[in-house]
Amino acid sequence: MTSNPTMVRADPAVDGHHPHGWRIVAALAITSTVGYGTLYYAYAVLLHPMATTLGASTTALTGALTASVLAGALMAIPVGRWLDHHGGRALMTCGSLAATALLVAWSQVHTLRQLYAVMIGIGIAGAMVLYEPAFAVIVSWFTPDRRATALLAVTIVAGFASTIFMPLTGLLTERLGWRGALLVLAAVHGALTAPLHALTVRRPPHAPATTAPDASTRPDHHQRRAIVKAAMRDARFWILATTFIAQGAATSTITVHLVGYLASRGHPATFAAVVAGLLGVLSVTGRLILTGARRRLPVTTIVAVVFAIQAVAVLAMPLLAGTRAGAVITVVGFGLGFGITSLATPALLAERYGTTAYATIAGRLAAPVTIAKAAAPLAAAALLHTSGSYQPLLGAVAACCALAAIGITSRSGSTLAHRAIDRRNDRP
The missing domain is CATH 1.20.1250.20 (MFS general substrate transporter like domains)
Structure with missing residues (x-):
């Protein structure tokens, strides 16, 4: 009676003590907080000022946020496929740059149709930079005994996105108007998220395959x-x-x-x-x-x-x-x-x-x-x-x-x- 020698490592996460893994956690905690704060929570604060300027009802403007969420949902499947094949660095960096540009575009909308178009774009960009891709990167880096702690760190910090950015957006709106507030939020988003994603996110150095001599260390x-x-x-x-x-x-x-x-x-x-x-x-x-x-x-x-x-x-x-x-x-x-x-x-x-x-x-x-x-x-x-x-x-x-x-x-x-x-x- 012989045992099966072809055991392929199905969980290629590296040692949870790898120092760069924790640098990634710190970076993603910051980018997730900024991302949710600027791309999602700011909308509630800007809703009524935008309705007044655009001459639209709050119901119509709420529909733009719903459209944004739905666009992000539809992007979840291709984004997940990309992450498995190519990792998160390029995707999250491009998503951060796109989100920054869309925040600037949001500040310049003059019609309801323009707002819907921008918010759909923000939903797509959000699917590239928020929790789902961040979690995928973390899952690939950490073994199960450390993974829960790493995920917890990101979600605890990002859990305060509304606490930070809703008052900040309100203060900026009082001082600069909603268009000026969005330009400042775009600057914050661009200055923090794109560099952190580009410089920190990378594929993990996978541990070697276990018993099969011809098994690839990277899944095909x-x-x-x-x-x-x-x-x-x-x-x-x-x-x-x-x-x-x-x-x-x-x-x-x-x-x-x-x-x-x-x-x-x-x-x-x-x-x-x-x-x-x-x-x-x-x-x-x-x-x-x-x-x-x-x-x-x-x-x-x-x-x-x-x-x-x-x-x-x-x-x-x-x-x-x-x-x-x-x-x-x-x-x-x-x-x-x-x-x-x-x-x-x-x-x-x-x-x-x-x-x-x-x-x-x-x-x-x-x-x-x-x-x-x-x-x-x-x-x-x-x-x-x-x-x-x-x-x-x-x-x-x-x-x-x-x-x-x-x-x-x-x-x-x-x-x-x-x-x-x-x-x-x-x-x-």
Whole structure:
């Protein structure tokens, strides 16, 4: 009885102690913070000044942001494929330069059509520079024992993007007007992101192949394609997609409609806005909980518990949110899961499919999830208009969270990356 000697390393990440890997983490923490702050969070601050200047409704301008998010979702798949084949340096540098130019172009728009065109471009550029490509670079550099810490570092820093850039954008708008504010933000973005991506991001120095003397240290196109095909045929992938679609729809719906709901319960607008602002801080809290608890429990167990807490918190809102203390308690319960998927997704995908084709698979997962996040608040608004009450909306959000809690616990089989490569090696 002989063992199979053809064992190809499916996870080519290098030693988590490699010093340049941590330099990349530091660089991506900065670029992700600046990217989200300038390309996404600034829009909310500039919404009303732009509406006044352009003579358009805030609803029409909000549609431009939705178009931007959808464009980014559609770009996730080709971006993921590029990252697996070519790495992130050229892609992220070009995306940073394009985003900087688009911020300048944004400052010069005079019609709604021009704004939509610029925001679609920003969505495409954002897909090249924000979390998804950053995570793909980090996953390729770090082994599983260090990967969670590296991802946590980026998401914790970037979690304060709104805290930094929304007040900054407001101050710049007061001093310079919204066009001048965008020019300053473009200068900040260009000065920080493009150089950091160009000078820091690179492919990892992969460890040598293990036992097969003819195995390449760098996976070839056929290995990647085999792993991606196996993933697309894997029921677990589609269960995971459904899970994150449901949870993404729930979080985006609460984000958009929470202030309105709390106001409908008789709370002042200022209090409602402050409580809603807790979601950003709680997203960091949830990530810390996941990173600390995963040393003792499986990631799926932790995430399922958090999603279940979200469902309970939303169901409790009609009973508790009428008081200030109850509103805070329920929002805290929901907010614990607000940013947890940004860490859970890389962990689950890398565990299940390895890192050889990680970016391609992550892009195929990100596309439908991002579309759901963009569409869910609009569907929720339609439901709210039809029913005239927040009860059906909250019920739908709670159901989505419960579905996500159930879906995340579904597990089956061994790592598909190894199985797909082994099948290829077994061919005559």
